[in-house]
Amino acid sequence: MKILLAPHADDETLFACYTLLREKPLVVLCLPGAPRHGSPEVRRGELAKAMALLGCSWISLAHLPDLEEALARFSPAHVFAPLPEDDGNREHNLVGELAARLWPGDVTFYTTYTSSSRTTLGYPVPAEPEWPELKRRALACYESQAANRGTREHFLRPLDEYLVSWEGHMSEARAA
Numbered sequence: 001m002k003i004l005l006a007p008h009a010d011d012e013t014l015f016a017c018y019t020l021l022r023e024k025p026l027v028v029l030c031l032p033g034a035p036r037h038g039s040p041e042v043r044r045g046e047l048a049k050a051m052a053l054l055g056c057s058w059i060s061l062a063h064l065p066d067l068e069e070a071l072a073r074f075s076p077a078h079v080f081a082p083l084p085e086d087d088g089n090r091e092h093n094l095v096g097e098l099a100a101r102l103w104p105g106d107v108t109f110y111t112t113y114t115s116s117s118r119t120t121l122g123y124p125v126p127a128e129p130e131w132p133e134l135k136r137r138a139l140a141c142y143e144s145q146a147a148n149r150g151t152r153e154h155f156l157r158p159l160d161e162y163l164v165s166w167e168g169h170m171s172e173a174r175a176a
Contacts, residue, residue, distance in 0.1 A: 001026060004080040004110075005071075007095045008033040009040075009047035010142045011082065013054070014154050016110040017135040018125040018161050019080055020056050027051060027058035028074075030067055030095050037151055038144040050141040054134070068098055076103065083109035083164050085119060111162040118157055122164030132159050 002025035006012035012020060012027050020027070029047060032040040044060060051058045061070045081099035082092040092112050099107045111119035127135075139146070139155055146155040 001074075001076055002078045002080070003028050003074060003076045005030055005082070005095050005099055006047075007031050007082060007089070007091045008037070009043035010050075010145050010151070010154075011092070011112065012047075013050050013135065013138045013142065015082070015112050015161060016080060017054065017138060017159075018127045018131055019110060019163065020054050021128070021131055021134065022125075023078075023080070024056060025078075025080060027056050028071070029058060029060040029062050030071075031091050032062040037148055042144050043142075046142045046144060050138040053138050053141065067095075068102070071098055072102055076106065079103045079107045080110055080163075081107055083111050083119065083121070085112075085114055087114040087116065088112065088119075089114075109164045111164060113154070120160070120162055122162040125161040125163055127159075127161075135159050 002023055004012055004016055004020065004025040004027050006027055007030050009029055029044070033043055040062060047058060061067060064070045079099050082096045084093040084096040089112060096109060111121055113119055145151040
């Protein structure tokens with residue numbers, strides 16, 4: 001079984017939709033999200049709609065007190081997680097770092113953003129011709145986030161996605 005770790009409901013669709021469509025991993029919602037971004041219940045409902053559209057199963061660990069303990073119960077064949085980055089989102093980094101620690105060598109990272117820009121490290125994820133429109137439809141499931149001033153900009157960005165191996169990321173970091 002493959003899993004994709006989504007720190008917040010919408011990260012999986014914003015940053016890894018093409019991976020969801022190609023790999024069909026189990027999506028694991030890790031955190032409830034900041035209250036300023038809306039109700040966790042509403043966001044889970046939006047996630048359910050998006051995953052139904054994309055044909056992916058999902059579960060939520062967002063209500064559990066110890067995320068690392070909950071994740072450690074999985075024995076995935078492969079994991080997709082957000083790339084930990086300097087100046088990246090604190091919770092994205094936490095989930096990516098947990099994945100690297102729990103499943104060393106079995107993680108491919110998807111890029112998200114830093115405080116200054118969308119990250120385009122790694123290699124672009126190829127999309128089938130119909131996938132960009134499907135991604136737009138899945139993003140439209142997140143009405144609360146597209147309408148929120150704090151998250152709206154992410155829904156207006158290009159649909160490109162990027163994957164990075166940990167070894168490739170560490171090589172780039174050492175070269176910088």
